Amino acid sequence: MAIESPELPPLVSLRGVRFAYGEREVLRGIDLSVHRGQVVAIMGGSGCGKTTLLRLIGGQLKATGGTVEVAGHDLAALGNADLYALRRRMGMLFQFGALFTDMSVFDNVAFPLREHTDLPAGMVRDLVLMKLQAVGLRGAAALMPSELSGGMARRVALARAVALDPMLILYDEPFAGLDPISLGIIGQLIRRLNDALGASSVMVTHDVHESLGIVDYVYFVSEGRIVARGTPDEIRASTDPFVHQFVNAEADGPVPFHYPAPAIAEQLGGGVG
Amino acid sequence: MRASSSADNGAGRAELATTDGRQQLRLSGDWTLPHYAALSGEVAALRAGLPPDLAVDVAQLGALDTAGAALLLHLLGQERLRSLLGGGSALPAERRALLQAVAQAVGERPEPLAEPRHSALGDVLEHVGITVGVFRRHLTDLLGFIGLTLEALFLTLLRPWRWRMTSLIANLEKTALDAVPIVALLTFLVGAVVAFLGATVLADFGASIFTVDLVAFSFLREFGVLLTAILVAGRTASAFTAQIGSMKANEEIDAIRVLGLNPIELLVLPRVFALLLALPMLTFIAMLSGIVGGMLVCALTLDISPVMFLSIFENDVGLRHFLVGLAKAPVFAFLIAVIGCMEGFKVSGSAQSVGEHTTSAVVQSIFVVILLDAVAALFCMEMGW
Numbered sequence: 265m266a267i268e269s270p271e272l273p274p275l276v277s278l279r280g281v282r283f284a285y286g287e288r289e290v291l292r293g294i295d296l297s298v299h300r301g302q303v304v305a306i307m308g309g310s311g312c313g314k315t316t317l318l319r320l321i322g323g324q325l326k327a328t329g330g331t332v333e334v335a336g337h338d339l340a341a342l343g344n345a346d347l348y349a350l351r352r353r354m355g356m357l358f359q360f361g362a363l364f365t366d367m368s369v370f371d372n373v374a375f376p377l378r379e380h381t382d383l384p385a386g387m388v389r390d391l392v393l394m395k396l397q398a399v400g401l402r403g404a405a406a407l408m409p410s411e412l413s414g415g416m417a418r419r420v421a422l423a424r425a426v427a428l429d430p431m432l433i434l435y436d437e438p439f440a441g442l443d444p445i446s447l448g449i450i451g452q453l454i455r456r457l458n459d460a461l462g463a464s465s466v467m468v469t470h471d472v473h474e475s476l477g478i479v480d481y482v483y484f485v486s487e488g489r490i491v492a493r494g495t496p497d498e499i500r501a502s503t504d505p506f507v508h509q510f511v512n513a514e515a516d517g518p519v520p521f522h523y524p525a526p527a528i529a530e531q532l533g534g535g536v537g
Numbered sequence: 538m539r540a541s542s543s544a545d546n547g548a549g550r551a552e553l554a555t556t557d558g559r560q561q562l563r564l565s566g567d568w569t570l571p572h573y574a575a576l577s578g579e580v581a582a583l584r585a586g587l588p589p590d591l592a593v594d595v596a597q598l599g600a601l602d603t604a605g606a607a608l609l610l611h612l613l614g615q616e617r618l619r620s621l622l623g624g625g626s627a628l629p630a631e632r633r634a635l636l637q638a639v640a641q642a643v644g645e646r647p648e649p650l651a652e653p654r655h656s657a658l659g660d661v662l663e664h665v666g667i668t669v670g671v672f673r674r675h676l677t678d679l680l681g682f683i684g685l686t687l688e689a690l691f692l693t694l695l696r697p698w699r700w701r702m703t704s705l706i707a708n709l710e711k712t713a714l715d716a717v718p719i720v721a722l723l724t725f726l727v728g729a730v731v732a733f734l735g736a737t738v739l740a741d742f743g744a745s746i747f748t749v750d751l752v753a754f755s756f757l758r759e760f761g762v763l764l765t766a767i768l769v770a771g772r773t774a775s776a777f778t779a780q781i782g783s784m785k786a787n788e789e790i791d792a793i794r795v796l797g798l799n800p801i802e803l804l805v806l807p808r809v810f811a812l813l814l815a816l817p818m819l820t821f822i823a824m825l826s827g828i829v830g831g832m833l834v835c836a837l838t839l840d841i842s843p844v845m846f847l848s849i850f851e852n853d854v855g856l857r858h859f860l861v862g863l864a865k866a867p868v869f870a871f872l873i874a875v876i877g878c879m880e881g882f883k884v885s886g887s888a889q890s891v892g893e894h895t896t897s898a899v900v901q902s903i904f905v906v907i908l909l910d911a912v913a914a915l916f917c918m919e920m921g922w
Contacts, residue, residue, distance in 0.1 A: 322795055324791065324794060324795070348797045348798070348799070349797065351794070351795055351796070351797040352796070352797035354795065355795075356791075356792070356795040358788040358791060358792060359788065360787070360788065362787055362788035362789050362791065362792040363789075363792075364784075364789055364792070365783075365784075365787065365789070375796070376796045376797075379796065379797075379798055380796075380797065421792075424792075434795075
């Protein structure tokens with residue numbers, strides 16, 4: 265798997281990160297680090313703050329407490345121009361691809377190259393076709409996003425995310441809503457592209473079995489905290505009740521089946537008497 | 538959730554009977570939702586007088602559903618129900634399961650909650666308060682977004698290589714060229730209507746010749762720019778909101794940010810510039826077309842020939858009226874474009890949200906346009922322009 269280099273500082277490091285949407289606190293002190301070359305998965309139930317975490321790393325949101333460091337820069341201390349410059353070294357894959365609907369597949373992948381470089385048109389074309397070749401969709405270059413299946417759109421978006429050879433690739437639910445074949449393809453692509461580009465990847469997902477097969481390290485998030493962490497083997501062997509519930513898909517456990525509510529008797533009291 | 542699918546056993550009943558010197562509660566009939574009202578009356582009457590050690594006879598009990606089970610629980614209370622469910626019970630297993638589930642969910646039933654009290658006046662005041670709050674929030678949002686737009690505008694203005702000409706031209710085509718037919722037609726019709734009104738009213742004073750001035754003044758100063766702005770607010774502000782809103786819902790805006798680009802610069806500036814150019818041009822067309830409409834009516838009903846119309850026009854109407862009208866166009870254009878784009882950015886997630894914000898964009902931009910036009914009219918009158 266990936267080459268870990270303990271002497272280098274981690275590429276991404278979060279220390280005591282807190283975040284709240286208004287009154288609602290989503291993250292309550294997260295410590296997490298991603299080393300160079302690693303593929304790291306952040307897992308947790310729906311609505312536990314995983315995507316928020318990803319947005320904090322991408323600098324789209326600012327933490328209300330703690331520090332988020334990417335490549336040695338404290339994101340909170342960066343000005344707008346520096347933040348934009350740093351984002352150009354990151355690629356992000358959105359849950360449903362987020363391709364620009366009024367551009368062809370080719371133009372979508374070419375977009376970051378055209379915006380951020382002054383390459384001649386021939387060079388852009390070669391680079392785009394190479395990226396599309398890497399995700400197996402060179403033949404779909406002329407199609408519009410509306411003509412693609414969900415899995416293909418996700419692959420095109422992946423090609424766009426790696427168009428500028430980023431040092432860090434962020435994935436928001438890369439497996440959501442895919443059939444088993446597309447799911448396997450995306451999983452393999454994530455691992456292969458990460459190793460080929462010498463990048464690091466952070467993946468937010470709740471697909472346990474697919475991701476355990478490709479990642480180097482896993483963090484489990486629940487109620488805004490990291491509740492478990494480890495390599496895939498450690499996770500599979502874990503006796504932690506939360507990990508056990510998650511990996512075995514049990515309905516009730518540390519993650520309760522019921523959303524917090526007043527006692528049902530108080531709410532049903534209207535009918536009789 | 539019926540526990541029994543047997544035939545109709547009649548309405549459920551609960552009776553106290555004394556057999557062998559012991560009081561016994563006999564349950565019979567269907568304890569189901571259709572009989573709920575009648576049963577709950579009986580339950581309420583019986584509940585107070587039940588002795589603590591009570592035998593329950595369920596042999597006659599017909600169907601039982603969740604509502605019936607809840608009533609039964611209410612009648613017997615947790616303690617007695619537990620002994621009924623206990624060993625040696627005459628109840629079939631599926632009934633016991635249903636009663637157990639209901640007993641677990643409900644627990645001991647407390648007194649019914651008091652309905653929160655509403656007063657009409659309170660509701661009205663609350664609603665007014667909420668609306669004022671919303672209005673205030675809209676205002677601060679708008680000012681904030683105008684600030685963001687101006688910041689991006691000045692930053693880009695100094696760097697011509699970052700101007701997005703393709704996007705500007707495309708937007709210009711959609712907002713200006715494509716809007717010409719509808720703007721021309723509508724203002725032509727309104728011009729004709731204004732001339733008819735003038736001809737009818739002014740004829741009583743023998744002053745129908747002033748219809749020319751009426752049409753000219755109203756279109757140069759007010760109607761040309763106001764009608765165009767309202768049309769554009771309905772046509773273009775909504776389009777901007779829908780375009781940007783669907784991009785937002787599709788996470789495309791996030792994708793732009795993540796690619797290290799400023800969505801304001803990429804999406805808002807070309808639209809604002811396009812409308813800044815389009816609205817004055819459309820206003821000019823609207824003025825011409827409205828005046829032509831008036832001219833036609835004058836020629837047909839008042840026997841004022843177009844030549845005469847134009848010579849009266851030239852004598853009576855100064856250039857400043859045209860300038861007063863045209864000067865308002867860029868201001869309206871800026872506000873309409875900014876409101877349209879801002880509402881697009883406010884879209885969150887769903888298609889429903891796109892629709893809501895599109896409506897809001899149209900309402901807000903028309904409101905702002907008419908408000909500003911009224912203020913401008915007062916201002917110009919005081920200044921004697």
